[in-house]
Amino acid sequence: MDVFLDQFLNPEVLAKYAPLILKGAGVTVVLSLLVVLAGICLGALLACLRAYRINLVSFLIVIYADVFRALPPLVLILLVFFGLPNIGIVLSSFTVLFIVLTLVLAAFAEEIVWAGITSIPNGQWEAARSTGLGFTQALAYVVLPQAVRMVIPPLTNRAIAITKMTALGMVIGVPDILGQATTAQSFSANASPLTLAAVAYVVLFLPFVIASRWLEARFARPGS
């Protein structure tokens, strides 16, 4: 028991590295917010573009969405981080992680929002167009507001999943929670910083998981 406590909850190590983990938490939060914001906006934008049913555009969007949903994010991260410098583009590890996770979330968000758009009955389009609204207006004022309501639960789940992937930044040296914790762990030869990291993740993400539960209940019934 003492060995366990010493390894996972060593008070000295905890006290020493807590500030670093806290700093890492700041990085994780900022990165997560940026990725969720950019990823959902980009995904929704692509889904809207697809609604215009221009063959070539739709084709390219589908290819993009499928490839980025198929590839493991870690592969993409390594590919971009170690590949781009070879062609003269050097980005910080933070930037690489932001770009990759944004593109992955956007791919999923595009599919989710697109499913929402196609689930709106044709009669809604027809009613809107019959009163003289243009295609873009019908999309913006009639179809999209309904679609967004329907896709909030799956979108929230996907957003939570992607923010957890910020931990992958560790492999390219992003100083986020896990990055700081693994560094601290190797310096101290003690697992307590990782315990601290786990606690930090739970504290950060549990509210969102609970919120998604609430959202799911709130938007489960149509017309609510």
Added chain:
Amino acid sequence: METVSNRAGTPSTATLSLRALHKSFGTFPVLNGIDLHVQRSEMVFVLGPSGSGKSTMLRCCNRLEEPDSGAIWVEGDLLTGPGVDLNKMRQRIGMVFQSFNLYPHLTALGNVTLALRRVLKMPRAEAEAEAMAALKSVGLSDRARHTPAQLSGGQQQRVAIARALALKPTVMLFDEPTSALDPELVGDVLDVMREVKEQGMTMLVVSHEMQFAREAADRVVFMDGGSIIEQGPPDRFFAAPEQERTRAFLSRMRG
């Protein structure tokens, strides 16, 4: 010069004119040369068996369906053909659907104001005043803040009529406006339609409400197989139909 030649092609002074309208879905012909002229303030009633092309004809009248050939005019302005400002023309053609198609995320008021604000670019206050007047005309002033889910089917359809009326269209199209309603709610919607007619609206109505056709219609048109088989004033049409197909249809409808 284009408008001049379009006007030159106008066959009559009718408010809504359809000439030689053809439409196929794939190789299946649905409209086989429809000619129909609806005069100002006239209510024309369209009857016909299922699949005879009634909805397709109506939907061609605001180009929700694109006719293969033929022409449609609204007050002498060509609706079909290239270069037509469709969104502008559609403001003059109100449409009421069998399934209401109200926007479920908006209140009754929001349903009516949307096009006023986004198409006619009215300021909010003006749009709401117009919308309230339209809702009042269908007897629903007290339901303005309700969402469609909080309204009965009959009330929803009356909001849908108000939504179309608010744009002050030249002609109103109704596609089986009471078919989705419980029988006890049909009367309210028909009363509103009667009122709309009394205000002088030009109306093209597809419906199976025979009694209403008898009382309110100026003319009844019978369609079958994508063609107009027979038409006339309701008294004569119902009492003494000339065509065998019309007689067969009417006796089937009477059960």
